[in-house]
Amino acid sequence: MSKISKLIGSITKPFKSRHSEGREEEDLQAIAVQEQRVFSLTVLSAATRNFHLGNKLGEGGFGPVYKGTLRDGREIAVKKLSHASRQGQKEFKNEAELLSRVQHRNVVNLLGYCTEGVEPILVYEYVHNESLDKHLFDPQKRSKLDWPKRLDIIHGVARGLLYLHQGAHCRIIHRDIKAGNILLDERWQPKISDFGMARLFPEDGKTHVNTRVAGTNGYMAPEYVMHGDLSERADVFSFGVVVLEIISGKKNSTFQPLPEAQCLLEWVWRLFKKDRSLEIMDPTLAASAEVEQVKMCTHIGLLCTQADPQLRPLMNRVVTLFHKKPGNIEEEPTRPGFHGQRYRRHSKPGSTSYGISSTSRSAGSSSRSSASSTNVTAGASGTSNPMGPSTSRMIHVSGSNSAGPSTSGTRSVSQSQESSGLA
Structure with a gap:
């Protein structure tokens, strides 16, 4: 099973009871793509100018966060997980799983994720006035x-x-x-x-x-x-x-x-x-x-x-x-x-x-x-x-x-x- 299959499977697991237990993994991926939850690395590289230093918003133990703009004009914040971050891997997956369950105007919106390459990525709405x-x-x-x-x-x-x-x-x-x-x-x-x-x-x-x-x-x-x-x-x-x-x-x-x-x-x-x-x-x-x-x-x-x-x-x-x-x-x-x-x-x-x-x-x-x-x-x-x-x-x-x-x-x-x- 590919990395993206495993991630999508873990994130959608809490909702399987709402659908057929026998739904194929490919169907779950198709739903995720249809809901624009999955981003390709190519799209995110273009949005962040190949993760240019000028687009960098900050960096912590898990890795850097970049500002990006999608082709449709949406501004995004892209959080990359450094493969060297052990603690970050757990928190990264935890954030992806929990935010996939919630949607509220006073909770930051997780737009999607990308698991191509060695560094998983979470994609959020960009919030203009910082913290x-x-x-x-x-x-x-x-x-x-x-x-x-x-x-x-x-x-x-x-x-x-x-x-x-x-x-x-x-x-x-x-x-x-x-x-x-x-x-x-x-x-x-x-x-x-x-x-x-x-x-x-x-x-x-x-x-x-x-x-x-x-x-x-x-x-x-x-x-x-x-x-x-x-x-x-x-x-x-x-x-x-x-x-x-x-x-x-x-x-x-x-x-x-x-x-x-x-x-x-x-x-x-x-x-x-x-x-x-x-x-x-x-x-x-x-x-x-x-x-x-x-x-x-x-x-x-x-x-x-x-x-x-x-x-x-x-x-x-x-x-x-x-x-x-x-x-x-x-x-x-x-x-x-x-x-x-x-x-x-x-x-x-x-x-x-x-x-x-x-x-x-x-x-x-x-x-x-x-x-x-x-x-x-x-x-x-x-x-x-x-x-x-x-x-x-x-x-x-x-x-x-x-x-x-x-x-x-x-x-x-x-x-x-x-x-x-x-x-």
């Missing part, structure tokens, strides 16, 4: 994001996540929701991208699954970092961080510690408790912001980042809250989960709630680069808790993405589990 972080955290560009645009971005990401969790053919947990994985189209509408670390959630009634920890510093939920417990509420936590970053224009992972707050979440929460939440607002929003909307979004962001995952609203509730009139949200946020706290699951059988210890580390030990992305792999296999006290974590740090699908490079360091807090 959110390129604008939000750039002092020269953030003024383009007035309050109406930022509010639309918040609402769009919420709709996209709700679709992944409840509206798609299968429940999908993204695992790496962050400003760098939110692309902005020509109308500044958001599209969730980079599904290399996403996971399908079993339809068996489980509230969470245990898995290797992978994500980005500053966005990962505490129960996921400490215990590998993955659920939709981990994505909700990451979404809450993004909401607070959009409002403040500050990045959680590079927040400069203050005497009263070690991170962005703690700073926002303390001001909110004092009814001073407007003080977190990015000064560039002064002329365009609707005060009550800013307060409401801050309130919802804090509800999403609560330390106890069971207190966080699911995305259907989050979307409902955004439709409420400002000031009509009844839930009060409890303390958020943030770096410097220690989290433990209650020992009572069947309990899924989490305790919080006041133990913290010095602010100096938590410094991180502004573009760091962590792919944390626990060393203990075959156990229900993949991050037990004696295991070490391997952290793969990747760069932020460009205008096309995200690019992720990797390096690794070891970190003691006993010293870990909320990344």
Whole structure:
């Protein structure tokens, strides 16, 4: 069986139950071609001017991403997988399989793929305004994001996540929701991208699954970092961080510690408790912001980042809250989960709630680069808790993405589990 046959077979496998089980492989390929899912290497070479350096959008551990233009005028982003990338091969296939299952205006659109030659290729729609972080955290560009645009971005990401969790053919947990994985189209509408670390959630009634920890510093939920417990509420936590970053224009992972707050979440929460939440607002929003909307979004962001995952609203509730009139949200946020706290699951059988210890580390030990992305792999296999006290974590740090699908490079360091807090 050829490489393209294997790839098409793996991507279309989830949908075979909708068709005859005996459908021939050639028929599946014909359907893929008819739907314009398969691109030839010749077509993609012409679109990218033979993968010219001037068309390059970025590069990571998996390989480069290029901008291209098809003969019909469509602009595309072409992600090539380097044959030397071992981790990238798994994430590459994972992204192809998951994105073939979804279609939503707030999720990046996978146009097709190519497996000719030694380097498999994924082809996406090209998104003109790059990723959110390129604008939000750039002092020269953030003024383009007035309050109406930022509010639309918040609402769009919420709709996209709700679709992944409840509206798609299968429940999908993204695992790496962050400003760098939110692309902005020509109308500044958001599209969730980079599904290399996403996971399908079993339809068996489980509230969470245990898995290797992978994500980005500053966005990962505490129960996921400490215990590998993955659920939709981990994505909700990451979404809450993004909401607070959009409002403040500050990045959680590079927040400069203050005497009263070690991170962005703690700073926002303390001001909110004092009814001073407007003080977190990015000064560039002064002329365009609707005060009550800013307060409401801050309130919802804090509800999403609560330390106890069971207190966080699911995305259907989050979307409902955004439709409420400002000031009509009844839930009060409890303390958020943030770096410097220690989290433990209650020992009572069947309990899924989490305790919080006041133990913290010095602010100096938590410094991180502004573009760091962590792919944390626990060393203990075959156990229900993949991050037990004696295991070490391997952290793969990747760069932020460009205008096309995200690019992720990797390096690794070891970190003691006993010293870990909320990344």
